[in-house]
Amino acid sequence: MILKRKIDLLLAKSNGAQLMWLLGLSVASLAIAIVVAQWVFDDGTIVWQDVVAVFLDPGCFGGAGAHDWFRLILALLSVFLFSALLVSVFTNLFENIREAAQVGERRYALRGHVLILGHCAQLPVMVRALNAQGRTVVVVDEERPEVDANFIFYKAARHSHADLATIGAERAAAIYVMGDADDPAHDTKNLKALAILDDLCRQAPQPVHCYVTLADYATIEVLQYQRKAGATGQLLVDTVNAYEYEAEQLLVGDTSPASGADSATASPAPSEAFLPVLRQGDERRAHIVIIGTGAMAQSVAYTVAHLCHYPNYAEGGRRTRITFIGEGMEAWQQHLVASRPALFALSHHTLVQADGHVVAHAPEGADFLDVEWQFVDAAPSAPMARRLLTPTPHEVLRVVVCQGDERQAINTALHLPRAVYGAAKLAVWLKRPSELVRRANLTGMYGHIEILGQGRGMQADPLFLRRSLRGMRVNFVYHRAYVNPQATDERQAWYAISEADKYSSIICGNALLVRQWCFEGHNHSEADRRAAYEAEHRRWVMSELIMGFRPAATTNKKVFEHADLVPFEELSAEEQGKDAILIDAMPYILYNVEC
Incomplete structure (x- = not known):
């Protein structure tokens, strides 16, 4: 039973061991045949050259007629070893190699390749962009991703030192540590991968650029609070807030190719930009309504707060207003205020409670921030929320739906007040393209709904x-x-x-x-x-x-x-x-x- 199990294991291997065993068996068989010919048949009627000729070419059987039964055995042994077993071994070997490559168990001595660790929603766009640059792409994950593009797959866990030691990180040109942002351990795994890669690349022959995505604001805060100095080894690291990156691509994303080439027309025209464009003398304010709470809602809000600083604030005190709408909004307001106390101490912010009662806060002392905040504790379908969603002549309205449930988000986006579709721009956060949204855009009923996370900006700069x-x-x-x-x-x-x-x-x-x-x-x-x-x-x-x-x-x-x-x-x-x-x-x- 032990011998049978070892034979089965040998036949299942894909590392060429079968071929070596066949070679050894062939050499041993030939040696035994020569010994028999030299010492058993010592009458000179068959010599070692005859043995080799029959063994290598069974067609040589016959001829002299001496010891035909021995020649027949040699011919049959040759047919068995070189015709039956050899073909079977090579077929099995190639099949095992193919299967090993498919499941990501093969490794290659690559140089200058690009490694992508983890399977994220952005992966197909990234791989296609790298294909367009003629780069060799290796995707490292525990399961083979379904991506319609050219890449090599390595099966490995991005937080395993033993696995990452096999992927040739030190010979790569660039590494993207990605992963699914919805994974509760996303940041933990990515930071562990970063530490492992930093160790592996210490002896790299050239600097290796590494982009690491992080999804939790707490992680981002800790890294920023450390104020750690720059690179000390060969790994050149850039961290990316995964949600803020998606928000940036919606709000200021370019429509030009992602090659990084400079152009005087690289940014979208103001009419194409999602953000309001307000110039000196404009009597309107920007009003960005965010429906929902959570990481993406927070990222959109903070990105808007970073960007929306207009010339007409100095003229008429017109602040950009960021409004959150959703049930349970008081708890969300308390969370944001607690996490950024200095920001909200200097800001105007109000809470509109479910019964319509308004709790307002005005800054003490200097009042110079040009962004204000509003939190509305109501479902987007509630009359109070719908009134706030109705555009007015005194503002430029933008609506971003950031509800976590995709079906609910699409349903919300399709049932806003009719005036929103004609006067405002609208985006909905989805993790994958939506056929329903595409069809909705074709109807003309909803204006144009941009998909946050899958839109034109993401296509333009997928590699950061x-x-x-x-x-x-x-x-x-x-x-x-x-x-x-x-x-x-x-x-x-x-x-x-x-x-x-x-x-x-x-x-x-x-x-x-x-x-x-x-x-x-x-x-x-x-x-x-x-x-x-x-x-x-x-x-x-x-x-x-x-x-x-x-x-x-x-x-x-x-x-x-x-x-x-x-x-x-x-x-x-x-x-x-x-x-x-x-x-x-x-x-x-x-x-x-x-x-």
């Missing part, structure tokens, strides 16, 4: 290249102005800073697109430039508050206190200049055009 490039240039402008005027390497400066500073730079780069749309005349007069500088400062203040800083008399970054969280006019000339250099460098940051 453009957003990182903008952030890199923002940092380089600052680096040359205040750190090293002779610096020439954007990437070297980029990977020397913390993830928090990278995040801040990326936010600034995205906001400059909106600044470009809304401050078209800023290059023509000092007054127009100053308005853009002020808006950039308000953007910076909002970003610092969201990242955990609070106002203080003196700056102490170790305890997250900053003295410059004040109105623009209270800044020193030197600090005002920091906003000015970024606005003045906008052509370079957005399009690599020296200015």
Whole structure:
């Protein structure tokens, strides 16, 4: 039984062991035949050359006629070994190789390939984009993903050191640590994968770029609070908030190809942008309504707060309003206020309770933030919510449905007040393309419903290249102005800073697109430039508050206190200049055009 089990195991292997065993058996059989011919048949009628000839070619059987029975045995043994067993072994070997490749058990000595760890909704777009660049793509996961594109599959757990040691990470050109954002252990697995990859790439022959997605705001906060210095090994890391990335692609996503090439027409025209475009003299305000709560709703809200800083605030005090609508909204408001106390202490925010009672908060002291918050405790179908969803002449309305249940989200998006479809832009968060939404858009009844997470922005920058490039240039402008005027390497400066500073730079780069749309005349007069500088400062203040800083008399970054969280006019000339250099460098940051 033991011998039978070992034979079965040998036949099932796909590493070529069967071929080696066949070779050994053949050599042994030939050796025995030669011994028999030389020492048993020692009359000289059959010599070792005859044995070899018959063994290698059974067609040589016959001829001399001496010892035909021995020649027959040799011929039959040869047919068995080389015709039957050899064909069977090769067939089995190739079949096992094919099956091993399909299930991801084969490994290849690749160089310059791109590794994608984990199966996320973005994976098909990423693989197709890499295919278009002619890159070799390896997807590493515990199950083979269904992706209609060219890739090599490695079966491995992204949080296993033993598994990752086999994938050739140190020879890769780039690594994307992805995973499903809905996995409760998403961030834990990705951070463990990052630590393993950092160890494996210590001896890499060249730097390896690594993008790591994170889904939990608590994880992002901890990494930012650490203010850890830049790369120390060969692994060059960029972290990406998975939900904020999707929000960015909706709100400021480009319509141009994702190659990262610069172009004077790289950003969408204002009419195509999802965000409102408000210029000087406009008497309307931006009103962004978010239906739902949770990680995506929070990401959309914070991304809007980073971006929507308009010139007409200084003229008429028109703040961007961010409204959350959903049941149980009081608990959601308390969660946000508790997580960002400094932000909400300086902000106007109101809670509209289910019975219509309004609880309002106004900032104590300086009142200079141009974003306000509203929380409405009502289902989107409730009369109170529908009144708030009806556009007015004094605002530019945008609606984003962020309910976790996709069927409920589509149902909500299709049953908003009729005026929304004609006067506002609408997006719904879905994890995969929807045939129902596509058909709804064809009817003309609903205007055009954008799919957050699957829309044009995601198609344009699926590899995080453009957003990182903008952030890199923002940092380089600052680096040359205040750190090293002779610096020439954007990437070297980029990977020397913390993830928090990278995040801040990326936010600034995205906001400059909106600044470009809304401050078209800023290059023509000092007054127009100053308005853009002020808006950039308000953007910076909002970003610092969201990242955990609070106002203080003196700056102490170790305890997250900053003295410059004040109105623009209270800044020193030197600090005002920091906003000015970024606005003045906008052509370079957005399009690599020296200015």
